Structure formats: C-alpha cells, structure tokens
Amino acid sequence: MLYVWSFYDRDGEGPTFEYLKALDIGRFARLGSEPQGGVEKTWNKLLRSYGYSYADDLDLLIAEYIERGFFDRDALVAKLEERNALERASSGREYYRQAWNLYLDSFDDNEDDFISTLVAGFREKMPFLLLNDLRDVVAVLRKLQRDQLANQLVDEFVSKNQEFLRPVESPDVFARYKDSYISEKIAALPRPAESDDNLREVVKRIVSSNGWNNNDEDYLADASVDDYHKFFKSEHSEDLAAYVRRCLQFGEYANSTERQKLIAEKARQALLRLASESQMNRLRVSEIYGLELPSEASAEP
Secondary structure (H helix, E strand, C coil): CHHHHHHHCCCCCCCCHHHHHHCCHHHHCCCCCCCCCHHHHHHHHHHHHHCCCCCCHHHHHHHHHHHHCCCCHHHHHHHHHHHHHHHHHCCCCHHHHHHHHHHHCCCCCCHHHHHHHHHHHHHHCHHHCCHHHHHHHHHHHHHCCCHHHHHHHHHHHHHHCHHHHCCCCCHHHHHHCCCHHHHHHHHCCCCCCCCCCCHHHHHHHHHHHCCCCHHHHHHHHHCCHHHHHHHHHHCCCCCHHHHHHHHHHCCCCCCCCHHHHHHHHHHHHHHHHHHCCCHHHHHHHHHCCCCCCCHHHCCCC
16 A cells, blocks of 8 residues: 555655665665655654565565556465565564664664674574665674674675575666675676576576576577567466566566567567467457557458
C-alpha cells in the first residue's frame, strides 16, 4: 500500500517513489555521506510509523511491477518462495536488527555495545544476509573509524558467498555499493569458466535465480533472431511464458543498456516471426505477450 500510495500520489504529501526505492538503513539512520534535508526527516518519521526503513529485493520487485502496471506471476511467486525460505532459515535474524535499535532508539554513549552487537549479529546471520546488509554495516563501521573491522567483514562475506556473488548478481548492481573495498573484492573474484550453455540453459538459469552476469548478457546479445525463434518454438513446458517474458523484460527497464535492448528486440523479432506462421501463434503473441502485430504478420484463416 505504501508503494501504491507514493506512486499515484499527486499532492506531494508523502515520500517520492524514487526515494522509497533508494532508501537504505544508512540513509534512514542518517549515516549517509550527504546531509539529510528537512523533507527527508519528515518522510523518515512517517516511514518509521509504517515500520519501513529500507527497500529490500522483494520491495524493489514490487516497485518494478507497480511502474510497469502488471505483475509477472512466476517471478513474484519465485521471489516469495525464496523469501519464505529465507525467513524460516533466519528466524534469529531479529538479533541482528536489534543492533540497529541501539543506534536508532537512544542517545546513550553505547558505541562499543552497538559495534559488538552489530558485528556479532552480522557474523552469526551472514548466510542469510545480503549485499545491502554488508554495505550498511561497513558504512557505519567506517564512520566510527573501524576500517580494519569493516574490511574483515567484507573479506568474510565475499569468501562465504562467492558462488552467490559470481553467477547471480547482475554486474550493474555493484554501482550501488559505493565502498571501494567491497567493489574491489567482488571484482577480484575469479570469473566463471566458459561453458557450453545453450540459449535455453542461460535463460532458464536467469529465470530461476532472478539474476544474471556479464557473460549471460553477452551470450543473449550475441544470439541470433533464429536462435530465439528456435528456442521459443521448441520449448514445450509451463515455463515457456516465463522464459519469453524474461527476454522481453531486458528492454523494459528505465535504464536498459543498448545490449539489453538488443536482447529484447531479438526476442521480439522472433515472436513476430512466430506470429506470422499461424493464426494460433498470432493470437498467442498478441494476447499472452502483448505485442502489437503489424498487418503483414496476420495469417489467413
């Protein structure tokens, strides 16, 4: 409801949609490098009443759907299932959150207690924490001149999450992590070995993980329209729609790169070719995938 209200608000009474998406613990707790304006203080007071302090991956996925005006059911279900599993596995994660309360909820001179609780909670729950969490902890440690401890946490996190960091995270996401030590450690990870993946395997991996790497984008961009046509036409499973939509979505981001737009365009051209092959396919391409079909794509009944 908070996201919907902000997106459709025309009175300017609440936080902007972009502010909600960009909010993190560091900014919410006024630990960011930029001074907080009066309007942000007002917004944060309102958000605290909602129990909202930062945008996580699920929040950003929902925000994307609100912007687009429709839901990708498969992606949302996958993310919710992932979230449910994470919540079950990290039932003690509240201990880590309590450390932030030592900072947010008092004016006590409790730096040592705050740091020890924060770091202990982070280490204990590290398997269930994300890069956003690492960034926030590192930011506050550096603000308190605990650089050595901050670097140690980065080393531990990267070491224990190499498989997650390499194939799953899109390379563009690291632009959000302004700490140079985090960026350097991730950049130094060994690149995955070249594989003999075919187009279906690459798209399937992207859909199942809801993430991709630079090699995946290169592969999809280098594939031909014929490759996409063959892939879509040969796939016979309940996952077909998710695969096709994933390829098209590369061109739907507000900041899609030229390479991502090329992926979406090749998928679109493959769909247009499929639509020209039969009246059934014309109906599928138009109704299921929402493509506007040129008159020459129509088939005689």
